[in-house]
Amino acid sequence: MDTDGYEYWEVASWKKETLTEFIKHLQESLDDVKVEKIQQSKLTDIYFIHLRPKLSSKQKRALELALELGYYKWPKRADFAKLSKAMGVSVQTFREHLKRAEQKVMPDLIKQIK
Numbered sequence: 679m680d681t682d683g684y685e686y687w688e689v690a691s692w693k694k695e696t697l698t699e700f701i702k703h704l705q706e707s708l709d710d711v712k713v714e715k716i717q718q719s720k721l722t723d724i725y726f727i728h729l730r731p732k733l734s735s736k737q738k739r740a741l742e743l744a745l746e747l748g749y750y751k752w753p754k755r756a757d758f759a760k761l762s763k764a765m766g767v768s769v770q771t772f773r774e775h776l777k778r779a780e781q782k783v784m785p786d787l788i789k790q791i792k
Contacts, residue, residue, distance in 0.1 A: 690719070731782035739765060740775035741783070 680686070691697040697716070705711045733741070743764050748755025762772035 686714075731786060733779050733782060734775075736765075736767075736775045737779035737782070740772060741779045744776055 689697065689700065691700070694716075701711070701713055740761070743761050744750060744756070747761060747764060749757075749761060758769045758773055761776075762769045765772055765775075767775075
């Protein structure tokens with residue numbers, strides 16, 4: 679969401695008709711829908727979000743906190759102690775949730791950037 683409160687989506691479909699129907703449904707359901715561009719893309723340009731790994735709620739929360747609190751920044755703005763406190767679990771438990779989440783997410787992410 680941008681500073682004016684708008685969301686920007688990129689959507690894809692095998693068929694233009696399906697995409698057109700989806701847009702029509704959005705426009706009927708929401709107050710303000712604007713289509714900025716429709717274009718054909720190569721398959722490699724499309725990320726299939728439904729293929730992302732299934733994360734447990736705790737794994738998802740650990741990743742969200744790590745990102746929000748700056749664990750992935752350089753220099754790190756959060757360590758495991760800060761993150762585990764924010765999540766309300768022990769350092770060891772937080773570390774395990776984050777490690778398992780990263781193990782599920784990273785292979786797909788690496789495939790996407792190759």
